[in-house]
Amino acid sequence: MTETDELVDALAQLSFAVTAALTEVAGRYDMSVVQVRLLGVLRDREPSMSALGRHLGLDKSSVSGLVDRAQRRGLITRTPSPTDRRSQHVAMTGAARALATRVADEFAGRVDDLTAGLSAEERRLLTALANRVVSGLSESPAAVRGAGDH
Amino acid sequence: MTETDELVDALAQLSFAVTAALTEVAGRYDMSVVQVRLLGVLRDREPSMSALGRHLGLDKSSVSGLVDRAQRRGLITRTPSPTDRRSQHVAMTGAARALATRVADEFAGRVDDLTAGLSAEERRLLTALANRVVSGLSESPAAVRGAGDH
DNA sequence: TATTGTTATACTCTATAACTATA
DNA sequence: TATAGTTATAGAGTATAACAATA
Secondary structure, X not given: OOHHHHHHHHHHHHHHHHHHHHHHHXXXXXXXXXXXXXXXXXXXXXXXXXXXXXXXXXXXXXXXXHHHHHHHOOOEEEEEOOOOOOOEEEXXXXXXXXXXXXXXXXXXXXXXXXXXXOOHHHHHHHHHHHHHHXXXXXXXXXXXXXXXXX | OOHHHXXXXXXXXXXXXXXXXXXXXXXXXXXXXXXXXXXXXXXXOXXXXXXXXXXXXXXXXXXXXXXXXXXXXXXXXXXXXXXXXXXXXXXEOHHHHHHHHHHHHHHHHHHHHHOOOOOHHHHHHHHHXXXXXXXXXXXXXXXXXXXXXX
């Protein structure tokens, strides 16, 4: 295997492990990864449906369904835009904020377990390298704590 | 934000970026991430349905559907086990092998783009750190080139 | 005309439960 | 009894196409 193949495989496996951890933690609260990301985006924004779709990389019809299901569970609200009568503003409820905090905390614990074999210096190094990789992206995907986009 | 939170967020964003790249490449061939992983597992194995489920972390009923759809597309074959008449052995076809190679190559190109901002030494460092994180897992998730599990 | 959002439709992916066949 | 696999069913998630309302 070339060095490139080794890097590709290592990042793929790391990503599967991180995603699996988030899936597992979210599942304990009957949430999916995309729902966790939805709440992450709404943590410090109240976007329109279409802006939400851009943040999550989803079609507007997918956002409609996603928001419908979250609203049915009392996690988000839709309010009409005062300036554009076609538009809705999406916001998370207090219950959603509490839920998102719990999920993020438990996820952090799982990442802590995953990286337990690294020294403090190695963890800082991994953080820096991961940030360098992601910083090259114009549209960062929304993460769990809502940081890093726009 | 604490150092732990920074690490958690950096790994979450990195994982989303890597997964998004794989999703995008696979989509160009009408494939999903799980289908790519399926072919990755079959690259050097011909497991039973239940063993396949363990490799992918899926219920046997999910595997049935997944294999059905792949078989309908001519990507895999089912053959009866000679020793256990309840059991099926799953194998990938030549067409699937060619397809998996193309997807893996394009995915490698995307990861190359993502890490273009790193020096050769930094890429080696990232590979080593990612491998250290994943090596702590007893059951590694199947990656794109089929390496790293069992 | 273009944009915002919803709805209808179709498909993949996933799990639970019930089932058949074999061990 | 236990295991291997399929099928029926239900629900989340996604996209495309058609639509209504507004800009």
